[in-house]
Amino acid sequence: MEEKEKARQEFLNETKAFLQTCQNTFSKVLQELDWSPSHFVEQKDIGVCCYNPGHIMKTEDLKKHEEICRFTSRGVPKAEALDESKRTSQFFYENVSSVCNVPINKETLNKVLWDHHVENHSIFYGKSEVPLTTEEASIMLTPSERGALHNYIIKTAKEQHKVHGVETDTLLTADFQEIVKKKALEGQNSKPTSYTEYLRAMRDYKRRRQSYRAKNVHITRKSYTEIIKEVIENQTDYLTEILKEDQGEDKQIVEEETQ
Known part of the structure; x- marks a missing residue:
């Protein structure tokens, strides 16, 4: 009888020691996770992912998870799904009021x-x-x-009045050939009153001939692209001259300092 009680007491002691060891291990885990035992007692709202029923989490984290899971469930790599700029182009235009957002469901x-x-x-x-x-x-x-x-x-x-038509610049898109024709038609209604005006009219008539226009096609009429190209070239040359002047001044200053 005493042997049975002794064996039972030893079993109880071993069980208590085992439970204490488990308790210590569990406490260390909670401490590393910055949790407390009350974390398991509190009742929190739990939600299920609409793309994968196996994903269960707090409702406050569910929305962010579903944004990523929506892509990963369709085969998109997780690294790309985590990158917001890869998930939606709205990331680039969220602070731009001129871009209209048109959702497609x-x-x-x-x-x-x-x-x-x-x-x-x-x-x-x-x-x-x-x-x-x-x-x-x-x-x-x-x-x-x-x-x-x-x-x-x-x-x-x-x-939604978000896309505005770009107004054309009449100076850049003007058809100078049509302007010359219009002026010529206006001039036909009034005959030259002097020999000088007669010579001017003959000069204008020669300039309006096909052979003359063919030689000066880039003067009488230029496309929008050609005009913009010339503007860019002029600005580039201007900036190049400024850079050369700045470099020359810097070189002169360095030489004066060395002397």
Whole structure:
């Protein structure tokens, strides 16, 4: 009888020692995680990821997780999914008021594509997902479908008064040949009253001939691109001269200091 009690007491002591060891280990883990035993007692709202039911977490962290899981569940590498600039282009334009945000959800995508296929008398089965990346868009959508989405975005942006037409500069886009013709027609109504004016009229007439215009086509009429090119070249030459002058002054200062 005494042996049984002694064996039982030893078992209890070993059990207590084991429990104490487990308690110490558990306390160390909590200390490293900066947690407390009350952390397990408190009832917190738990949510389930809509893209992966196996992902269970606090509701306050669920939204950020779903933004990343939305991409990883579609095969996007996690490193790219964690980068906000890779997930959405809105990251680059969030502080730019001139850029219009046109969201495309599943319903909008199917409506735009449905109207496009009805207009072109083609078959459309509907899209189950919205492309998340440019690679997915090139795979899931045909070039004509991407063009239809582009037109929808432009139209929506204009309706929101976010896309403004750029006013043309009349000085840069003026057709000088048409101006000369207009002036010539106006001059035909009034005959020259003196020999000098007659000579001027003959000179203007010769300049309006086809052979003269062919030699001076770049003087009488220049495209917008040619004009801008000349402006850039002039500014480049001007900056080059300024840099040379600055370098010469710096060199002169260095020589004076060395002397």
